[in-house]
Amino acid sequence: MIRKINLKCASYKEVASLETDKKINLIYGLNGSGKSTFSEYLRRLDDNDERFSRCSIETDNAENKSKLSQNEKILVYNQKWVNESFYENPTLKGIFSLSKENTNAKKKIDSANQEKEKLEKLKNTKEADKEKSKKSFDNKKSKVIDSVWKVKTDYTGGERKTDKFFKGLKSDKTEFFNHILKISKPASAPLKSIDDIKKELDIITNKNVTKILPLNLVKFNGLSDDDISFLKKEIVGSRNSTFSSLLEHLQNSDWVNAGFKYVENQNESALCPFCQQKIDKSHLLSELKSCFDKSYEQDKHKLQSIRDNYKNQIENISTESIFKQNDLLKEYSLNYETTLESLKNKLNKNLDVIKEKISTPSKPVVLNSVESELLSLNTVIQSANTKIDDFNTKIDQKDKTLKILENLFWQNIRLQYDVSISNYEIEKTEFEKEQKTFDSEIEEIKEKIEEQNNIIAEQSKLVSNIDEAVSNINNRLVDLGIDSFQIVKHDNDKAEYKLVRLEESVDDVFESLSEGEKMIISFLYFIEECKGKEDSKTMDKKKIVVIDDPISSLSHIYVFNVAELVKAEFTKDNFDKWEQVFILTHSLYFFYELVGQKKFSRKELSEAQLAKFPNLYRLIKSPSGTKIVTMQANEIQNDYQMYWSVVNNKDNQPALIANCMRNIIDYFFGFIEKNALVEVFQRKEFKDTKYQAFYRYINRESHSDNINIYDMKEFDYSNFQEAFHEVFSLAGYEEHYNTMKKIGIEG
Incomplete structure (x- = not known):
């Protein structure tokens, strides 16, 4: 059944729509308002006529809403049909109907039709359930697609560097969702997070980015083996002095050496630095100098040289500011500073040990090893250099780097929406399984329908003939008072009719008829065509009948006859016989006759009566084009x-x-x-x-x-x-x- 007709052609300058929920639809419009266009579009529905390329219909067909089902056909009576059927052909195609002679075959046909109707209803139910299942799944899918589409909002637009990863994916939600589905779920977390990827993108895509020079490892030579041995040496005064025995007994030449310095800095009336008695300064200095000879002084100078060398090496250890200045190496900054500080602390402690040796030359000293601290520091620098090398390589191979980052980005997104996608894939599997079951069941029902069609076809061969249609047409002509011509069988083998004059021979009988007679014979033939079928083998289909203005300006004598015919055959007695009926007319009186003259309120009608009451429409033509508007019965009944x-x-x-x-x-x-x-x-x-x-x-x-x-x-x-x-x-x-x-x- 047709639910909606959309017209945009000829006088329909803008889309005009007729929506209906009824079998019977009556349409009134003055000549030139678009009735012929309306009927001709439906007549040429399956011909892909370019004139009607912007017109469309909406139907109950579950498989394709924009087309009729295979079990439906449209029959159209309009002037174009009359021309093709009567003016352009000397003979008429036969119309096959069932004779009543073979009762057994008729019963089988009726039974098959009944079974077929049940199967059709069951098929429609299954198709509706299938469509309901699809809509349910589509709704769920739509929600998942909308949730995933948030990625596009979060990572595109403005100055977002990740925008470059969405090439060709920013306009279609479904296409974007399918892109996500194609990404395999990572077995583990990606090597970089999205934040890491963003930071790296900022660096790589910066116009001013340059390669970074590798960092030098920290080298600290320390002291030579001789210097290390020298620090272990006991440095004492001379043994040839008067005080040498005393120094040896005291085992503290450093103390005596300090006293020597004290005496040397006093005035002439000096005091002994040891007993505080007055002494002969010159004599005492002479004796003390003899204790600390030239060799002693040289050793002290060497100690000072060792200290200066060690201190210079410490001061030459530079601090790399790049760890703080470059975002790429910030992760190593704290570790670098900690290990560097640990190294310098230990070196400074060794420097203090050397200072102590200078103060007490007789005391052997050993420096602490800094190998562990130096190794830790250089390990941090090597890690930084590894990252620098990786960074420099990425700059050299920028396109490859961006591709790697893009893959890592989508791996993160896929993992982020894994729950939603996994649930969707489970539901999709269930949906496809359910759809497959529906398809199997529907296909099985179709096979059963085809079995019934075969029964109907075989049995129809036994009872189908064109005689009944001939008889019906001729009888109706007589009833209407027309006896100057009739229709007869022309060729039994081809199943054709022709028009003949009863008392004279005319080559083109149809042309010789009056306008009223032409309309009557063509319409009677159309009625039989609607009731019958094209050949004995063709299956009966549900028929949608379109009748376009069977009342011409020259045939008002037949207006009541035609109105009665239409009501008897299409709108009243045979209401259930047709899938749907559309009747168009320019005659308001004819329109009124079809609606019915009895005045009533719709509230007085039962549901069954309301179902049979037609939908009424009016075609209104204006400078902006033809429009289709609904009418109420009282607009005609009160006229x-x-x-x-x-x-x-x-x-x-x-x-x-x-x-x-x-x-x-x-x-x-x-x-x-x-x-x-x-x-x-x-x-x-x-x-x-x-x-x-x-x-x-x-x-x-x-x-x-x-x-x-x-x-x-x-x-x-x-x-x-x-x-x-x-x-x-x-x-x-x-x-x-x-x-x-x-x-x-x-x-």
């Missing part, structure tokens, strides 16, 4: 003026005028005086023969009488208009008549 517009136009067909006269009298007197038409003409004022003739005529011409008259010579507009006027005048409603007489013709 009393419409009847007057028909009666007031003498150019309308007699049958139409007669029917409208009858309805005006019936409606007016029924409303004002509660009298039916028959009661109006039983009043004494209307006993005159001319009024009874008028009453009889409008009954016949409006088909209220069982006998139809087709001889238009009986109708004289002036005489009957006068009689119509007198009905109101004699009843006392002259003023009402004069008012309604001014109403113009409906456009």
Whole structure:
């Protein structure tokens, strides 16, 4: 079933949509408002006609909402169809219908159709469940996609360096999500975090970035082996002095040497530095000098030289500021400072030991080893150099470096959303399994439907023929009073019909028909085409019928016949036979006839009656294009003026005028005086023969009488208009008549 028709072509300058939930749809529009475009689009629906490239439909088809299902077909009656079927072909295609002779075959066909209908419903249910499952999964997937899409918001735009990793991934959420899915989950945490990657990107992509020179390892030669041995030596005074025995006894030449310095710095009246008695300074200095000879002084000078050398080496150990200045090496800064300080502390302690040796030359000293501290410091520097080398290599191979960082970035993202992605993949597996089950079940049902189709096809061969359609068309022609031509079988093998004149030979019978006859025969043929099928083997499909204005301006004589045909075949008695029906007309009166003349409130209708009540639409053409608007039944049912517009136009067909006269009298007197038409003409004022003739005529011409008259010579507009006027005048409603007489013709 069609749920929506969208038109944008010809007079439909902007998209005009007709939405429906009903089987029966009646559409009213003046000539030129777009009815032909509407019907022709549906007729050419499967032809890929370029004219209708911007038009579309929406259906109940679960497999493809924009197309009809394979079990549905559209049949369109419009002028294009009439031209192709009657003007362009000398013969008509046969229409196959089921004969009633083979009862057994008919029962099998009915049974197969019933089973097929059950299977179709089951298939539709399964397809709906499949679609429901898909929508549920799509909703879950959409939520995951939205959550992952946050990555794009967090890492792109502005001056974000990571923006370069999103090339081709910033416009489509689904494409971005699929990109994440393709990334394998890392077995362990990536080597770099996203923050690390950002920092490295800032460095690598900086326009002013340059390579870093490697750092020199700290070298400290320390003392030679001779110097180390010398520090262990006991440095004492001479043994040839008067005091040498005393010095040897005291074993403290350093103390005596200090006293020597004391005496040397005193005035002439010196005191002994040891006993504080007055002494002969010159004599004592002479004796002390003899204790500390030239060799002693040389050793002291050497100690001072060792100290100066050691101190210079300490001072030459430079501090590398790069550890604080360069972000690349900041991680080593604290370790570097700690190990450097530890080394210098130990070296300074050794310097103090040397100073102590200078103060007490006789005391052997040993320096502490700094190998461990020096090794620790150089290990930090080597680690920094390794990073510097890696950094310099990355600058030399920038593109490769960026690619590595990009891979590490996406590994981090994949790990960050692992829970969401893992849950999605589990749900996807379940969904695909469920869809596969649905597909299997639907395919099995389709196979069963095909089995029923085969039964129908085989049994139809036994009972299908074109005779019934021929008979139906000819019988209807007779019922309508048309007996000058009929349809006959032309070729049994090809299953074709042709039109023939009964009393004369005419090559092109259709061309010789009047406009009314052309419309009637084409429409009768269309009715049979809707009821039957193209050949005996074709499966019956659900039919969507489109009837475009079967009432032309030259065929009003048949307006009531056609209206009754349409109601009998499509909108009333055979309501359940059709999948859907669309009827278009420019005739407001015909439109009114199809809607029905009984006045009622929709609240009075049962659900079943409401389901059968049609949707009503109007096509309105304006400078901005044709629009489709909905109508209410009371817009037509209350249109009393419409009847007057028909009666007031003498150019309308007699049958139409007669029917409208009858309805005006019936409606007016029924409303004002509660009298039916028959009661109006039983009043004494209307006993005159001319009024009874008028009453009889409008009954016949409006088909209220069982006998139809087709001889238009009986109708004289002036005489009957006068009689119509007198009905109101004699009843006392002259003023009402004069008012309604001014109403113009409906456009």
